[in-house]
Amino acid sequence: MWLKGDLHLHSRHSKDSTNNPEAKIIHFAEKAGFDYLAITDHDNHVHGDVAHNTWSDPEFHSDKVLLLYGAEWTTDRGHGNVFSAKPYDHQRLYDVRDARDRQIMAVKKALGVHLSANHPANSDHFGFSFDLVDSIEVWNSTVWPKNRSAVLVWDDMLKSGRMITGRGGSDSHHGAPDTPAQTTPRSIEATANYVGTPTTWVFAAARTKQAVVDALTDGRVSVSANPDDPRVEFYADVDGDGRMDMMMGDDAKPSGKPVTFEIKLVGGGIRGAVYKVKVVKNGEDFRSLDTDPKTQMASFTDTPAPDARTYYRLEVEGPQTPYPEVPNSMALSGNMVGLSNPIYFNYDPAFRGSGTSVSGAK
Structure with a gap:
């Protein structure tokens, strides 16, 4: 099943956050129909002790939204988010924030x-070895143009x-903001960037x-500018039997024969609109396709x-599809509405995320 959520949010437990108690974030997410959230407060604002701040807050509770355990690992060498399905000892990771990568990997x-x-x-x-990580934030906040450079970094890692x-x-x-009358710079920012801008969709085996x-680790992930924009799904038919047998995150050994790829825009968007899909192959622009306005599909070989x-x-x-709950998000996202994760051929599964060897890490 596809589940939608946000993987980078700050509550009042981050000192640079305002007007954002956990109850407000969670209530918004519940009302907007999100499936999961990761409230990732800065660990250096609570000296690594997120367990007795963010997670122990009585507001950290929902009967409707899956709440991941996490924090923003905030170090002199950059930032990373930690995600877990259960509580963990974040203090141990905080204590090695200035250590060598090999020590950090062992703790992780x-x-x-x-x-x-x-x-x-x-x-x-992020100023550490990318051998440490399982994922990379390629779309941060509503402002899409500034994320182009992040995508280039991602492509380099994939290549x-x-x-x-x-x-x-x-x-x-x-x-x-609680009322339209609030016009401080921070309240204006809130009208453009809040829960779900962008939205990260995961194809999960269960809720x-x-x-x-x-699903996040396995690359079964699609990102949309907001939850009401279309979700892009990406499949491949490797054996030529007419059935799609690969999706995002999958890897196969190619046979030397043509592979048919199928693109679907699902669950949102403007009815009857034509969307332009750019296919990126090995970090380079490979093909540009228009979706069929009726089926919202396209394909290539x-x-x-x-x-x-x-x-x-x-x-x-x-x-852009209107997102009434965050009205100004459309203006900052421009024409970018979504991206997919890769389908791989001839990759080594040992190099999925932080399964990579760090023998050469600094």
Whole structure:
């Protein structure tokens, strides 16, 4: 099942957050129909002790939304988000924030958490080895143009042989204003960037916290500018039997024969609109397609090299779907409405996320 959520949010437990108690975030998400959330407060604002701040807050509760356990690992070498289906000892990760990558990897593995590189092209970009992470934040907040550089970093990691999931996160710090009369810079920001700008969709085996984390690790992920924009789904027919047998995150050994790829825009968007899909192959623009206005589908055929690594991913542009709960988000997202994770050929599963060897890490 497809589940929608936000993987980067700050509550009042982050000192740079305003008007954003956990109850406000969760109530908004429940009302808007989200399935999961990760409230990721800055660990340095509570000296690593998120367990007795964010997670122990009586407001950290929902009968409708799956609440992941996490925090923003905030260090002198950049930021990363931690995601877990169950409580973990975040203090241990906080205590090694200035350590060498090998030590950090050992703690991460011992904790059994998912570590994600945050906003890799910002001034506070992730400055550790990407061998440490399971995913990378390629779409941070509503403002799409500034994320182009993050996507280039992602493509470089993919071309290197790493199977790292691309994800989104609103990085919202300020609660949606209670009344339109609020016109401070922070309240204006809140009208453009809040829960779900962007929305990260995961194809999960069940509606559980662990299934959300597993899907994120496995690359079964699509990102849309908001929850009402179309979700892009990406499939491939490898054996030519007319049935799609691969989806985002999957890897196969190519036979040297043509592979048919299928693109679907699902669950949102403007009725009858034509969306432009850019196919990216190995980090380069490969093909541009228009979706059929009735079926919201498109397809193409290509032959992955039998003796080399190849990946394909998608970017979708078109008219923004209104998101009434966050009215100004459309203006900042521009024409970018969604992107997919890759379908892989000839990749090594040992290089999925932080399964990568770190023998050469600093």
